Amino acid sequence: MDPKRLERLLERVRAGEASVEQALAELGNLPYKDLGYARVDHHRALRQGVPEVVWAEGKSPEQVVGVAEELVKGGHDVLVTRLSAEAAQVVTGRLPSLKYNAVSRTAKLEQRPKPPSDGFVAVVTAGTSDIPVAEEALETLSMCGIAADPLYDVGVAGIHRLLGEVERLRRARAVIVVAGMEGALASVIGGLVAAPVVAVPTSVGYGVALGGVTTLFAMLTSCASGLTVVNIDNGFGAAMAVVRILSCQRASSPVAE
Numbered sequence: 001m002d003p004k005r006l007e008r009l010l011e012r013v014r015a016g017e018a019s020v021e022q023a024l025a026e027l028g029n030l031p032y033k034d035l036g037y038a039r040v041d042h043h044r045a046l047r048q049g050v051p052e053v054v055w056a057e058g059k060s061p062e063q064v065v066g067v068a069e070e071l072v073k074g075g076h077d078v079l080v081t082r083l084s085a086e087a088a089q090v091v092t093g094r095l096p097s098l099k100y101n102a103v104s105r106t107a108k109l110e111q112r113p114k115p116p117s118d119g120f121v122a123v124v125t126a127g128t129s130d131i132p133v134a135e136e137a138l139e140t141l142s143m144c145g146i147a148a149d150p151l152y153d154v155g156v157a158g159i160h161r162l163l164g165e166v167e168r169l170r171r172a173r174a175v176i177v178v179a180g181m182e183g184a185l186a187s188v189i190g191g192l193v194a195a196p197v198v199a200v201p202t203s204v205g206y207g208v209a210l211g212g213v214t215t216l217f218a219m220l221t222s223c224a225s226g227l228t229v230v231n232i233d234n235g236f237g238a239a240m241a242v243v244r245i246l247s248c249q250r251a252s253s254p255v256a257e
Helices: 003-014 020-027 044-048 061-073 085-094 128-143 166-170 184-190 207-220 235-252
Strands: 078-081 099-101 106-109 121-125 148-151 174-179 197-201
Touching: 003 020, 061 078, 061 085, 078 128, 085 099, 085 106, 106 128, 121 128, 121 166, 128 148, 128 174, 128 197, 128 235, 148 166, 174 184, 174 235, 184 197, 184 207, 197 207, 197 235
Parallel strands: 121 148, 121 174, 174 197
Antiparallel strands: 078 106, 099 106
């Protein structure tokens, strides 16, 4: 953030030359921090409600540390995704306040207190092998201050395991369904609940599962109306879709007098 630019903006508001709304709009476009290898967006939280998230794959541990340190300086919470265990040793060695989750391959640091969550999001997997993707969704929801209730290994191969949990699912504000193989669980849950359902195809499956492509196609052609589908193994993307949906719901809810 450029202090001089901010000072000029505040002076314009004080002089009545700019409204509060205009100032907020301008703050949403203030500069990022250029680190040479990355341009850290300090105002994403202002525009979208959630700070920039660090994708670790393809970055050196030193680059991950540099971006994370810059976010910390800006007072933001930090979430790093797709962080290998080897890279995590370097990153957390430099930033010990980052907490690493080996299952989800994420690291997080929460600096800002969050208000109590209104309800919960159900995160459901078809099988145990889908849990790492579900855990990525859980970590993302947690960073956004949204309570989540995991429900694992309830796939259609033993559908009675799911049917005993229907009332629990119907209490959720949204449901994230993580499944590989033929991905049928998303359609089943999509037909059972009224809340938004976001499906995540995973790369779990033999041969013609094609690393999740078959699951993706199956979910995209689901007969469950209104089912949202994200990319293969993208637990983060599913959680962010839910965050946006719930944010819109909060914004449109009437305020009690």
